[in-house]
Amino acid sequence: MDTAPQLGTSAELPADYRARLADLHVLPAWTLLRAVMPVGAAVQKAVAFHWPYARLREELLRAGDLVPVEKAERRVLALINPGLNPDSLATLPSIFFGLQLIRPGERAPNHKHIPAAVRVILEGSGAYTTVEGEKLAMEPGDLILTPPNHWHDHGHEGRTPMIWMDVLDHPLAVPLDISYVTPGKLATFGENTLDAGDTAYRCAGVAPYRPLGHKPPDYPLRRYRWSRVREALAALAEANDPTTPVHLRYINPETGDTAIRTLDFSARELRPGESVAIRRSSANRMFLTLEGEGVIAINGAEHACAHGDAVAVPTYASVTLTNAAARAPWRLLQVDDTPTQTKLGFYEEPAV
Ligand code: GTQ
Numbered sequence: 001m002d003t004a005p006q007l008g009t010s011a012e013l014p015a016d017y018r019a020r021l022a023d024l025h026v027l028p029a030w031t032l033l034r035a036v037m038p039v040g041a042a043v044q045k046a047v048a049f050h051w052p053y054a055r056l057r058e059e060l061l062r063a064g065d066l067v068p069v070e071k072a073e074r075r076v077l078a079l080i081n082p083g084l085n086p087d088s089l090a091t092l093p094s095i096f097f098g099l100q101l102i103r104p105g106e107r108a109p110n111h112k113h114i115p116a117a118v119r120v121i122l123e124g125s126g127a128y129t130t131v132e133g134e135k136l137a138m139e140p141g142d143l144i145l146t147p148p149n150h151w152h153d154h155g156h157e158g159r160t161p162m163i164w165m166d167v168l169d170h171p172l173a174v175p176l177d178i179s180y181v182t183p184g185k186l187a188t189f190g191e192n193t194l195d196a197g198d199t200a201y202r203c204a205g206v207a208p209y210r211p212l213g214h215k216p217p218d219y220p221l222r223r224y225r226w227s228r229v230r231e232a233l234a235a236l237a238e239a240n241d242p243t244t245p246v247h248l249r250y251i252n253p254e255t256g257d258t259a260i261r262t263l264d265f266s267a268r269e270l271r272p273g274e275s276v277a278i279r280r281s282s283a284n285r286m287f288l289t290l291e292g293e294g295v296i297a298i299n300g301a302e303h304a305c306a307h308g309d310a311v312a313v314p315t316y317a318s319v320t321l322t323n324a325a326a327r328a329p330w331r332l333l334q335v336d337d338t339p340t341q342t343k344l345g346f347y348e349e350p351a352v
């Protein structure tokens with residue numbers, strides 16, 4: 001039951017007093033407190049939303065005709081949550097999703113920035129990202145990290161448009177007044193650094209030898225190949241009890257921690273006919289369909305998803321994932337802000 005007292009309003013204060021406070025750059029907090037800390041239920045601005053890939057793809061290809069890459073630096077259509085201020089360029093309060101196009105022969109210039117970026121490849125081949133000189137090829141489903149303040153650029157040596165989803169954590173950095181980019185010269189990649197992480201961490205459970213206690217590199221694996229993750233999902237789908245969901249986390253192979261520090265990336269497979277209910281929590285969460293089709297029910301409203309579709313799930317929602325197909329598995333990426341919320345001590349799973 002709501003037993004919190006009704007607080008005073010600013011209208012109850014004499015005008016001259018309010019003016020004197022404003023002059024000093026202070027405000028009577030009791031008139032504003034409930035707006036930032038409502039009783040019992042959080043301030044919640046973001047809403048559930050579904051962005052269909054087929055429609056976005058069409059408009060992104062059009063952006064390719066309309067805007068040369070030199071005029072865009074990155075040719076990206078940002079997925080903007082209808083409940084959030086568009087200026088914040090955010091898909092959820094802590095997560096940015098944007099669809100990026102690079103056409104054959106184009107080069108997106110080298111730069112680095114405070115926010116981390118993760119690419120999830122949706123279509124095409126022959127393009128690459130270089131991260132600190134390491135040349136990383138892009139194949140559909142791959143997840144590629146560009147960690148905070150790591151130099152990166154994109155190029156395309158193939159013949160068809162290359163499209164991927166960018167996931168960035170700038171919505172977490174912008175409110176801290178620390179988000180900026182450093183432009184660089186055109187990148188070059190070293191002869192011996194072709195996807196070095198993929199070689200060094202080829203086999204799960206085995207890492208490059210170094211004396212015990214010596215510190216490993218900060219982000220040792222930058223490209224997680226979908227061909228391998230997919231194989232691991234399919235194997236688990238066979239092996240697991242049908243009531244145990246198939247769910248793998250992308251980790252830093254040296255520490256076991258999340259791939260980047262702010263957001264958690266994981267891949268799910270739902271077997272034909274399988275349905276998974278996700279625990280209600282304070283997490284902000286995105287889903288991106290990689291293979292197959294499925295339905296995401298958010299507080300009872302159903303969103304039917306196909307390849308490339310992105311869905312935003314706001315905090316405290318009840319979510320059910322269902323693969324209604326007779327034969328095909330549904331494979332999807334999950335991105336959420338639980339690493340940040342957990343580190344800050346904010347994360348909770350409310351009862352009921
Ligand atoms: O590809 O480096 O969607 O710097 C936004 C900012 C992509 C990128 C985005 C970026 C990039």
Ligand code: FE2
Pocket residue numbers: 111112113117152
């Ligand atoms: Fe970037």
